[in-house]
Amino acid sequence: MTVMNYRKAIAEGIGRALRSDQRVVFLGEDVGAAGGAFKSTVGLYEEFGPDRVWDTPISEQAIVGAAMGAAMTGLRPIAEIMFTDFLGVCWDMVANQVAKARYMSGGQLEVPLVIRAHGGAGLGFGAQHSQTWENLLMSIPGIKVAAPSTPRDVIGLLAAAVADPDPVILLEHKALFDAKEDVPDEPFLEPLGSASIRRTGDDLTLVALSAMVPVAVQAAATLEAEHGISAEVIDLRSVTPTDTATLLQSVERTSRLMTVEENPRPCGWGAEIASIVAEEGFTFLDAPIQRVTSANVPVPFAANLEHATIPNADTVVKAVLSYS
Amino acid sequence: MNAAVSTDELTDWLRMMTLIRGFEERVKNLFSQGLVRGTTHLATGQEAVAVGASAALQPDDWVLGTYRGHHHALARGMSPASAFAEILGRSTGVCRGKGGSMHLTDVSHGVMGSYAIVGAHLPIAVGCAWSSKIQDLGRVAVCFFGDGTTTIGAFHEAVNLAAVWKLPAIFVCENNRYSEYTPIDQVSPVAHAAADRAAGYGIPGVVIDGNDVAAIRDAVDVAADRARRGAGPTIVEAETYRHGGHSRADPATYRPEQEVEHWLQRDPVAAVRRQLEATAEPGRAEQVETEASDQLDRALEEALAAPEPDLSTLTDDVYARAL
CATH class of the missing domain: 3.40.50.970 (Thiamin diphosphate (ThDP)-binding fold, Pyr/PP domains)
Structure with a gap:
């Protein structure tokens, strides 16, 4: 290593x-x-x-x-x-x-x-x-x-x-x-279409991608420490193919799903994830699926505006607290 | 015209040009009968470019063409039956009915696709040429395109890259004087839409009579030799004419009658026929024409008898294996 x-x-x-x-x-x-x-x-x-x-x-x-x-x-x-x-x-x-x-x-x-x-x-x-x-x-x-x-x-x-x-x-x-x-120093590969569970939890599933994965992990840590909420974090890793099995297995246990997406809300990848779970895992759910996304704006330059545009751990925590 | 054209070559050329001409006539009829869906872009009048270029190429060289590309595919050896079947949307089509008239592809004959976004295949042809250079294959990649392609960005990116990397690519412009419905001189500021641009990329650009098979063969031969020597690409601009409209039932009434008449007098198929008649025994040309016509009739019959693609093939070949 x-x-x-x-x-x-x-x-x-x-x-x-x-x-x-x-x-x-x-x-x-x-x-x-x-x-x-x-x-x-x-x-x-x-x-x-x-x-x-x-x-x-x-x-x-x-x-x-x-x-x-x-x-x-x-x-x-x-x-x-x-x-x-x-x-x-x-x-x-x-x-x-x-x-x-x-x-x-x-x-x-x-x-x-x-x-x-x-x-x-x-x-x-x-x-x-x-x-x-x-x-x-x-x-x-x-x-x-x-x-x-x-x-x-x-x-x-x-x-x-x-x-x-x-x-x-x-x-x-x-x-x-x-x-x-x-x-690893030796050759290895991570298969396409295979999600990775970054943190296990029982109360809700956060599904994230790319830079939103550490955001979701950080939010999950705060939720556990400060609010006693146990969030599972799934790193989708690839959107095509989509690892629906890992998603559905997680939601079956947690009964709640929130996507954490760095993209404008309309037609974000989380909309497809929500659709898959709504169709194939509806009976697992105890609450509506929620999506945390970027603001529906071009990415602005000023630091405060840009940071307000993309999700961060605080916005995810707040969204979970108002959801749960 | 170059002196070194044998009777056998003329026979081969007439055979292929007659085949292409007859193929396009049959496609036009099939379209009129409602048997061809969507659209078609016929190459009638431009046969010499495909046949002349093919005469200069090796069997393992690659060609990439456009949505007006039946002639390139046939000239490289694609079977007329599988081409008809593709255009008719049948299971025996060369692309199993997934491509259609605009996307004839036959890798076994080096036809690495026909592309229907103007200009897109030039960078792809450059990639084939790059691959040949990296793998030291000695193959050239020939890209056929129309005069209208010279005004889109991909043309310039592709020629620039091929020139700066000295790739074995040959850019063959079939200048049929019209960028779809618009005269090329209205939308291009230079006299020779393709060849005049060559200077900007430091490569040779030649203008030739696109209705003279031997002239095209010779120009592509020179370009291929340069390409195989590692000296880089060439733009060959072949001046020719589209006998019909841009697509489907376009009557092309925007073209002056005198201009059309001038070019019909210079029909490349008739020119090769005259050359053959001057050197071959009497009856050779008629025999070639009859054989081509019979071949096309049999091919079309075979294609029309083929079933539509099975619905189970709908999701085949999106990926190597279904997701």
Whole structure:
């Protein structure tokens, strides 16, 4: 085991993929010689060189398109989109091309690529550099979508994504870069579509994703210590596929469900989770499902406004207290 | 025209061009009869580009085309029966009825997809070329597109990346003078919508007669040689003409009659036929045409007899394995 932060785990995960599979290539803006806009890819260019690690022009359509063409012809590309928001620049590639090639070709084309992007609010980047788009991506059939909340999952989910025959989008969160954790030195993977129970509890289930996982864990600790409420925290980890079994088993025990989402409320990923539980676990519930979400606004710049936009442990605690 | 064209080559070219012409005529009829859903974009008049480019390629090279792409697929060897079946939405379609007219794909013949968002396949073709370079495969990726594609961003991102990475890509513009319904010179500020842009990316851009099979073959041959040497991509702009409208029943009344007449006089299929007649024994051209027509009739009969896709296949191939 080695203690590693989330930022370092990104480079570690990509390095492990490049080391273990010669088909893997890595491309993106400033990912090579510069070590990444967030220094999350430091050392890769030095170790693997320009034939494996490719600095691209500022051309998101070309980045994803090139990764797609390479994936269709025998390689396993990992493409970095610097900010999740920039997926908007290449939305056609993601939503119309990568996601649909296998289906439209009747299974002839395979697109085993990984697209990684840094997303999320809380750091003062403003409205065009702070979004989380798991909700948009999960509505597109043909792609898998995951969002690691810990260093171990950064490495493990990336390993699973690279090994997967389908296109996988991994959304990393900028606010988690300094989170530390022991990670195994030997190869491992965390399967896509498998949620992780971060804290066990009996009174209610909090389901969270990415940077909302530590928020939910912190809220659960406060609820236990100050209010005697025992909350279970499920880290969904991937939205496509969705681990409905873990969710339903938890709600069967706790009888209450609250989602903690960093996205505007309309059509957030939690709405789909609520729908699944309402349909398949209605009889488990003792109270209506609740959702804690970001405000339905573009992410504002001023610190107080931004912090008021996204859920934090206090807002989750308050929501639980008014719910219970 | 290049002198080095044998009678056998002319025979092959006429055979394929007649096949494409007859294929498109039958698709048009099927559409009129209500047997083809949605839309179709016929390549009638543009056959020479696909046939000429294919004549310069190796069997394992890759091509990527557009929603106006029946001719590219057929020229690379896609079976007319599976192409008809796909366009008719049948289970024996080359994409099992999941793609349709705009998405003909045949990986076994290097047809790595037909793409229906203008410009999207250029970056994807660049990715195929990048893959060839990384794996040292010696293959080239040819991307066919129309003049209207030169005004969308993906074109510029793709050509730039291919140029700066010196990738074995060939960008073949079929300039049929119309960006859907709008004359290209109304929406593009340069005389040659594709080739004039090449200078901006430091690569060769050549303009050729897109109705001259040999000229296209030679230009793509030069581009392929450059690509395989690691010298980078080329833009080949083939000036041609769409005999019909943009899609479906578009009568294309926005085009001047004189212009249409001028281009009909330069019909590429008739040109190859004349060349063949000048060198082959009498009756060769008629024989080729009859054989192509018979082949198409049999293919269409086979496709029409095929069942629709089984409903159980609806959720196949969204992912490698169902979630």
